Amino acid sequence: MLLRHTPKEIVERSALTVNPAKTCQPIGAMYAALGIHKCLPHSHGSQGCCAYHRSALTRHYKEPVMAGTSSFTEGASVFGGQANLLEAIQNIFTIYQPDVIAVHTTCLSETIGDDISQITGKAQEEGKIPAGKYVIRASTPSYVGSHVTGFANMVKGMVEVFSGASDEKEDQINVIPGFVEPSDMAEVKRITREMGIQAVAFPDTSEVLNTPQTGRYEMYPKGGTTIPELKSTGRSRHTLALGQLASGPAAKLLDAKCKVPCTLLNLPIGLRNTDIFIETLRQVTGASVPEALRLERGQLLDVITDMHQYFYGKKVALAGDPDHLVALTQFLKDLDMDVRHVLTGTPGKKFVNRIAEITGPNVNAYEAKDMLYFHQLIKNEPVDLILGNTYAKYIARDEDIPLVRTGFPIYDRIGHQYFPLFGYQGGLRFLERILNALMDRQDRDAPEETFELVM
Amino acid sequence: MSSILEQRKNQVYEKGSTGFDLACEQKSLAGSVSQRACVFCGSRVVLYPIADALHLVHGPIGCAAYTWDIRGALSSGPQLHRLSFSTDLQEMEVIYGGEQKLYRALVELIDWHHPNAAFVYSTCIVGIIGDDVESVCKRVSAEKGIPVLPVHSEGFKGTKKDGYKAACDALMRLIGTGDTAGISPVSINILGEFNLAGESWIIKDYYRRMGVDVVSVLTGDGRVSDIRRAHGARLNVVQCSGSMTHLAKQMQERYGIPFIRVSYFGIEDTAKALYDVADFFADPVLREKTQDLVRGEIKQVYPQLQTYRQALSGKRAAIYVGGAFKLFSLLKALDMIGIRTVLAGSQTGNAEDYARLQAACAEGTIIVDDSNPVELAKFVQEKSVNLLIGGVKERPIAYKLGVGFCDHNHERKIALAGFVGMVNFAKEVYATVMSPVWNLPKTVGKQVRHENT
The missing domain is CATH 3.40.50.1980 (Nitrogenase molybdenum iron protein domain)
Incomplete structure (x- = not known):
């Protein structure tokens, strides 16, 4: 009886949380960022946050999980983390050579008032971001929302940086699969492929967090949505956002920013919701549902x-x-x-x-x-x-x-x-x-x- | 990726090359993919095993969520420490302060569980918004009549080591508040032993058989009442020196209790630990009992170890652990079962540790401080390693490379302490290093024989 302490009688608690049914925003942001090809998530906060998130994701996926941290010290916490983040951006691009750094904040950096948009802007001005490389960002204070909203904020961050408005639409759609497993993201791609639909799924952690054993260690595995794909999302005809909370904000931003209309759907779990997903795919693309x-x-x-x-x-x-x-x-x-x-x-x-x-x-x-x-x-x-x-x-x-x-x-x-x-x-x-x-x-x-x- | 290694050349050393001067105890480079954790993490792992105390994490939810029952520190009684308690600070509290919420949470918790003490962990944000945790604790302590101890573990205020220190400081406030009547003159405290997989029980049993009274274990299977009277012990026996030397020093200063450093990992070190304790009390009967115990135990385990040694002889290991102290025992233990260590490193070792390590290692061994996955993977491959010993973040790297792995950290399920622990260790190493799964990638495929070709 591990939970022998649990009384049957429910007394409403005013201040205490016991055995949480959520965790904090940054881990969701880190997970979302892993769904971009050659992206290194970066935690703008103390070293511990990053270590905890990596450990948690490693325990869940049994896969190596890479992420950088601004390694806040007492000094940074007094004078602001700008110097740390600028240095981190420079170090990461020279040392780990990702295509994208996805910075998320923590309760610490939010509370001391670090403005990461301004800091990444400064990094750009100072030439710390090499040509063809990107820094995306999400504000994810741990005292707001949960890991799910953290995920949503980072996906929104992808749209903010990559999606460009264009009158020239491509014959493709976007699907935002939500805070789901790599296997689910792969299934979204399989279904659209079966229907002959050109779709960009983002983020996409398949073949990032379920990679094969090859005898090699790949810091950046094969999977993940690529930069050209992310850039093309603004030219898509439609966005299907699966899961209102995790995918809604990015889809709405795509609509506002790039005039890509969106449909918010439930996750395609079960007969009815899968029917709705496939029917919506059919309606927005005109594709037919194949025999398979x-x-x-x-x-x-x-x-x-x-x-x-x-x-x-x-x-x-x-x-x-x-x-x-x-x-x-x-x-x-x-x-x-x-x-x-x-x-x-x-x-x-x-x-x-x-x-x-x-x-x-x-x-x-x-x-x-x-x-x-x-x-x-x-x-x-x-x-x-x-x-x-x-x-x-x-x-x-x-x-x-x-x-x-x-x-x-x-x-x-x-x-x-x-x-x-x-x-x-x-x-x-x-x-x-x-x-x-x-x-x-x-x-x-x-x-x-x-x-x-x-x- | 060559630049990763370029940047870190001062924190990597190959024995035999000239001029040993490993840079250590440095802050990790901003942006580095370090395997290190924070102050809070250090405090939390040290105090966590005290099973009849409340552990309330004051801050947003994450810090409590990630430390919910992740350490296999077993309790023989209460399981209170395995629950996760948090004040789950929200935006309004971050703006207006979290003291009121902390007070209410503490009162709710204490009224519900009637614990023997409560620890309140400060997280990053508490240090920033300036909650006076100390005064809230004082108030609740006075109202409820139990020790309510603040742990100053704001994540950014240093490294994991500073977290150990903050935990020791909290323990110091508890020690000395209990009655020491009836404590035997032949008595010790066991420091830096966390009862992972029941290891404290193995060690306590040795001392019981020797006739040494164990007043308290800090903190494995810990109880508040034992800790309160820990100052009545005559000797502090410190394992995992990284976490608890600070406490031993403070106890020496305040209560005049001397301490010795030991390790219970491996046959040699376990025997030495027990003999050192016996020698301290300078009692011939005790010495004789210890000798009988050690001889009896070794007689039991030695033949089993020889079997493993034969099978494992010539295999190569890489070790990357949190604290450096573990490294020395691991080197010896691996040597005993015929395995050569070709890479040794830690997250938080100091200059003294690395100098000792350098002396203990064979030529060609690579020594690293605050390493990263890319570097570890490179050396594991270059040095044809068969076994990686590390923690949760290292495990999948080893497996991806097709190399055996042994967890020497919080997630270990098997007791590795004492004489029996050495056999368990050998067995675990054998199971992973000699596993046929590593040969599967090479063998399958060759077996396909087509007729008519």
Whole structure:
């Protein structure tokens, strides 16, 4: 009973967060930046921030994660970090030779008032940025939003620097996949390819954070959206932003800055949201849906109908990030499952309404809460299944409830890097995992006389 | 990438080349991809294993989130230290100050858990907005009747080492507040031992069998009441000198407790540690008991080690760890199982450490300070390394290069301390170095034989 301290009775806390259901903005910014080819993320703050983010991403992906830091000292914290950042930019371009440096701030540099736009401007003036190289930036104070908003801010930073307005449109679209796994980003590209659509997906961490073992260490792996691709986003005909929170701001900026109209969609998780994604792709490009995708859809639908009796009425509790939770809730609802508790640590009042719109009012949906609260909800109204990140395993163990790992971070299982949650096939694998969890439990708990061979 | 190495030539040395003068204890270059961490990180890892205390991180959420149950410091009782407590500072508090929120969070926490003490960690931002953490702690301490100790661990105020110091300072305020009645004259504190994978338990058991009373372990499987009476011990036995020498020195000054430095890693060093403690008390019976213990233990593990030595003989290792002190034990331990160290480095070693390291290493060994992944990868390949020993950020680099890896940091799952720890270490090294997976890239493909060709 690791969480023996969790009382069933919920007392609203005024100041204390216990077992967070979010983390801070900079790690999201760092992750987004890794989705640009030959980009070195840079943390403008103390050394520890950068070390923690790299460690966290390494634990999640089992991959080396590179990033620089301004290595703030007491002096920098008094006199401002401009000198550190200028020196860092120069050092990074000479030493590590990336094509792009993606600078994000931290609570420290924000609070002392460093203006990174001004500093990077100065770096440009002073010739510290070599020709053909770029510095992009995002303001990501840790005391605002969460890792998801940090991601969104860095993606917006990509548009700010790279996307140029042009009347000459290219026959292509943009897809912003959101704060999702490399496998999901690859799935977005596969689906558009299957449909014969020319699409720029950004950021794109596939083949950056799920690279093959080659016997070599590559500081800049093969994957990532390239600079020419990023520059072309302003000439695209349309932008599909997957996930309102993570991708919305960049898509809206592309619209405002380059007159590329955008459509904000839920993450294409599950049958309905994948349908909407593909239908939107079809409408904005005029492409037709190929037989291969129809087959995948049919197979997903087939499994749903084959197994629907196992889903019916099963109570589920979900904790995670808003974009994921909205799409997952829709999928579970379509499976006739009973979504009981949906909780995110990321602040944002809209979230609660969006969940209630899908489930109806009979749901416990919360924003800006923590995992202690999530546990208490489950104690008060037990469920059959938990969907959450690795940290949900304490609750799953204490309450003896099956857990299907979804979201970020996942430190104790593999798979998320390679198998998408997106698309029909992602939906199929997700169903398999849910069913395995539920059926393993049924097998474990069944009395001898009703222990079933055929399920 | 040659420029990476050019910039760092003063922090890399190859034994045998002339003029050993390794630049160390320097700030990392701004923009460097360093493997180092911050002050907060140092304090947090040192105090974290105290299992019946509250650990409240005062700052925005990240610092608490990233240090939530990431250290395998085991507790035999309470698991309170494995939860993550934060004041989760928001923009308004950054503007108007976080003292009120800190006060309320502390009161909420203490009323809920009734802990024996509370540690409040200051993060970067607290140092900038100027919260008076000290006075909040004092107030809550008076109201709740338990020690509430501020830890001055603002991330930017130095390196991880300064964080160790801040943790030691907080501990010093706890030590000396308990009753020392009944403490045996043959008694010690174990400093700098964090009970990763249960290592403190192994070591405590040795001392128990020797007849030495362990008053407190700082901080592995730590308890507040033990720490409060730590000043009653006659000797401080300091491991991981980087983190706890500061505390030992302070205790010597204030309470006149002498200290010795030891390591429990490897057979030679463990035996020496136990003998040094026995010698300190200059008791022939104790000496004899220690001898019996050491002989009995070695008799048990030696044959097993020989088996591993035969298999591993001639393999080559690279070591890159946080503190330099670990390096010396690792060198000896690797040597014992037939492995030659060809690269040794640390994040935070000082001049004295590196001079000692240089003397302990064989010709041609590369010594590095504050290294980076590109450099590590280069040397691992150049020196045909079979095993990399490091922490979380080094692991995937080793695997990408097709080289075995052993975690000698927080994430280790297997106890490496003491005599039994040496066998565990040999086994772990054997499992990774001799794994057939490293041969897969070479063998698969050659096996395909086409008929009719």
